[in-house]
Amino acid sequence: MANLKPGDKAIPFVLPGVDDRRHALENYADKEAVAVIFTCNHCPYARAWEDRLIGIQADYASHGVQLVAINANDAKKYPDDSFLRMKERSEKKGFNFPYLYDESQEIARAYGAERTPEIFLFDKGGTLRYHGTVDDNYEDPAAVKAHYLREALEEVLAGREPSTAKTTPVGCTIKWK
Amino acid sequence: MRVSFLYYEDCPSHDLALERLREVMAEESILGEVEVIKVETEEQARELRFVGSPTIRVDGQDIDPPSDPRYALTCRAYRLEDDRISPLPSEDMIRRALRSPAKSQPG
Numbered sequence: 262m263a264n265l266k267p268g269d270k271a272i273p274f275v276l277p278g279v280d281d282r283r284h285a286l287e288n289y290a291d292k293e294a295v296a297v298i299f300t301c302n303h304c305p306y307a308r309a310w311e312d313r314l315i316g317i318q319a320d321y322a323s324h325g326v327q328l329v330a331i332n333a334n335d336a337k338k339y340p341d342d343s344f345l346r347m348k349e350r351s352e353k354k355g356f357n358f359p360y361l362y363d364e365s366q367e368i369a370r371a372y373g374a375e376r377t378p379e380i381f382l383f384d385k386g387g388t389l390r391y392h393g394t395v396d397d398n399y400e401d402p403a404a405v406k407a408h409y410l411r412e413a414l415e416e417v418l419a420g421r422e423p424s425t426a427k428t429t430p431v432g433c434t435i436k437w438k
Numbered sequence: 439m440r441v442s443f444l445y446y447e448d449c450p451s452h453d454l455a456l457e458r459l460r461e462v463m464a465e466e467s468i469l470g471e472v473e474v475i476k477v478e479t480e481e482q483a484r485e486l487r488f489v490g491s492p493t494i495r496v497d498g499q500d501i502d503p504p505s506d507p508r509y510a511l512t513c514r515a516y517r518l519e520d521d522r523i524s525p526l527p528s529e530d531m532i533r534r535a536l537r538s539p540a541k542s543q544p545g
Contacts, residue, residue, distance in 0.1 A: 305515035305525040306450075339512070399451075400524050433513045434448045 263381075263392055264373030267426040271297070271387040274368045276331065276361035279348040284329070284359050290387075293325030294417045296410065297381040299374040299435065301334045302350045303341040306432035307377045309399045311354055314378070317395075317411060318357045324418055328358040333369035334377070334436040342436070369435055379430040382413055382423075390417050393428030439497060439536070442473040446483075446491035449513040455492040455526045462532045483509045490514025494527060494535070501535035502527060 265272070275285040289295045298314065300307040318328045334342035344362045351360045363369050372381060382391035391413035396405045413423040443459060445452035459472060477488045490512045494501045502516055516527045 303512065303515075305513050305523055308515055308523040309525065338510070400526060401522075431450055 262373055262375070263379075264371065265381060265389050265392065267389050267392060267423075269389045271295070271381070271383045271389065272368070272371045274331075274361075274363075274371075276363055276368065277344075278362070279344075279351045279356075279360045284361050286329075289327045289329065291325075292327040293385050294321075294327070294390075294414060295383045295387075296326070296328045296414075297372070297383070298328060298330045298378050299333060299369055299372070299376070299381075300330050300378040301332045301339075301342045301433070301436075302346050303334070303339055304377045304433035306399050310378055310395045313395055313402060315355065315357055317414070320411075321414055321418075322357070324414075326414055326418070330356070330358055330360045331363050331368060332360065332377075333363035333366045333374070335366075335438045336364075337438075339436050366435075366438060374430075374435055376430040376432040377435060378432050380410055382410065382417065384417050391423045391426055392430075393425075394431045399431060439468060439470065440473065440495075441468070441470070441536075442475060442493075442495040442498075444475045444477055444486060444488055444491070444493040444495070446477050446488075446511050446513070448511070449491035449525065451525050452492050455494075458526065458529060459494055459532055462529050462536065466533065466536050468536055477511065480509075480511055483511050492526065494532060496535045499535075502531055 273286050275283055278284045332342055332347055336343040347360055384390050395410050397407040398405045409425055409428050416423045443456050477483050488509055489504050489507045491514055513525055516524050518524050518528050
């Protein structure tokens with residue numbers, strides 16, 4: 262179960278990214294909203310939603326929104342989730358957001374993340390406004406009826422509380438060491 | 439015809455996958471029970487040659503055999519007809535395997 266609930270403050274982190282730079286959450290303090298997304302390479306749910314996340318970043322970048330993806334999976338058991346494979350995937354898919362490696366799994370445990378993908382959306386002040394899944398249909402983008410993350414972003418950017426602040430994350434379990 | 443359904447509890451959509459399998463079987467007028475196997479350990483995954491959840495076999499043959507099989511307690515990625523990635527096989531994928539089990543490969 263997540264250690265954060267809507268209204269709680271973001272937990273800081275500093276993690277290496279696929280760009281070989283270290284990324285601190287505080288680097289994004291000037292953003293209007295930051296979505297921390299626990300994800301990975303191998304999970305079909307994460308892969309099914311990837312293009313939609315890329316689309317969300319592209320659509321909302323000019324509004325000061327920043328997605329930050331974090332992979333915390335055990336790469337010994339799941340080699341497709343290694344840092345090298347993260348770099349390959351980021352390049353292949355054209356990720357337009359940082360993709361960070363939580364090798365120790367410390368950040369995933371601190372957040373209480375359980376699934377990939379799992380979204381923690383924070384407002385400009387670092388307060389959690391939405392936690393859960395991307396939308397209501399991992400299988401078919403055309404059949405989505407509830408665009409949870411997009412709708413939450415719109416409301417956060419407008420200074421409103423998201424009408425849906427929490428949904429159940431849907432995806433593979435995080436692969437713990 | 440022997441139809442087997444193997445799944446891992448932590449992958450969320452196995453109920454939907456089994457329902458989809460049963461619906462397609464009914465549409466194809468295929469009688470008989472589905473052998474449902476819950477895979478719970480890594481050792482069991484290796485013994486059963488389980489490449490991920492859900493796995494559907496027709497007469498022992500995977501309906502969508504992976505090119506690089508790795509046996510593990512994990513969710514499985516299917517590449518659909520329109521090239522999308524999905525955690526579930528499509529109805530068409532299931533239907534093709536049920537209609538032509540000999541064309542599948544050993545799972």
